[in-house]
Amino acid sequence: LNIFAIVPAAGTGSRMKSNLPKQYITINQKTVLEHTLNKLSYIKNINSITVAISPDDEFYQDLKIENPKIQTVYGGNSRAISVLNALNSLNTDTKKKPDWVLVHDAARPLVCPDDINKLINLAISKQKGGILACKVKDTIKKSVGKMQLDCVSETVSREFLWQAMTPQIFKFEQLHQALSDALTQNIDITDEASAMEWAGFEVMLVAGRSDNIKITTPEDLQLANFYLSQKKS
Numbered sequence: 001l002n003i004f005a006i007v008p009a010a011g012t013g014s015r016m017k018s019n020l021p022k023q024y025i026t027i028n029q030k031t032v033l034e035h036t037l038n039k040l041s042y043i044k045n046i047n048s049i050t051v052a053i054s055p056d057d058e059f060y061q062d063l064k065i066e067n068p069k070i071q072t073v074y075g076g077n078s079r080a081i082s083v084l085n086a087l088n089s090l091n092t093d094t095k096k097k098p099d100w101v102l103v104h105d106a107a108r109p110l111v112c113p114d115d116i117n118k119l120i121n122l123a124i125s126k127q128k129g130g131i132l133a134c135k136v137k138d139t140i141k142k143s144v145g146k147m148q149l150d151c152v153s154e155t156v157s158r159e160f161l162w163q164a165m166t167p168q169i170f171k172f173e174q175l176h177q178a179l180s181d182a183l184t185q186n187i188d189i190t191d192e193a194s195a196m197e198w199a200g201f202e203v204m205l206v207a208g209r210s211d212n213i214k215i216t217t218p219e220d221l222q223l224a225n226f227y228l229s230q231k232k233s
């Protein structure tokens, strides 16, 4: 089985309030992106890793990337376009196409390799795409809306709520079709699963560790620094 990974890393990280995009910030001696790529490099079943970087990227070339399975492609203006560009680059007649693609955010360097293997093994054994996710722990409030963002309209039951994380794994042809169609029709796509759900596929929820945080704000960086120093990775 041919499993390829895609790492969207073309964001600017505006919520980090830093000049450096968050994937290039150094924590625990390596950039966030290097930590993430190292984690994926440990996974034996992954044959190739495509990193989507911004056409204006000035930092990737300075990373210490020694794994010959890693290549880059230009991303786009949204995460979904970055992933689609990577999928398009794998869809050429000259290349051996993957059976499955596993998409993982550059900004999630804390992912645990055991969780990645669990997701891959479940997807293959059940022949169904799936995502790492964790059950919502907090009480969830919905605000009134645009006019009154700071006022509660209701408490949403958390009984069946999950927080979506990455990696997300899907059959290559199905994800490629679903994502291109969804983007053509201007559907708001914030992860691969939302394109697959929109296209009518069932998506498995696979419970993963909750410390697989997406680094988004300066507080997340401090937390990631702490976790990475604990794990000595």
Ligand code: C5P
Pocket: 007, 008, 009, 010, 011, 012, 013, 023, 052, 075, 076, 077, 078, 079, 080, 082, 083, 105, 106, 107, 108, 214, 215, 216
């Ligand atoms: O912005 P957000 O935190 O949702 O980004 C998730 C991941 O998608 C990050 O790793 C980011 O670099 C990537 N991304 C991308 N292309 C964009 C925007 C975000 O590859 N245009």
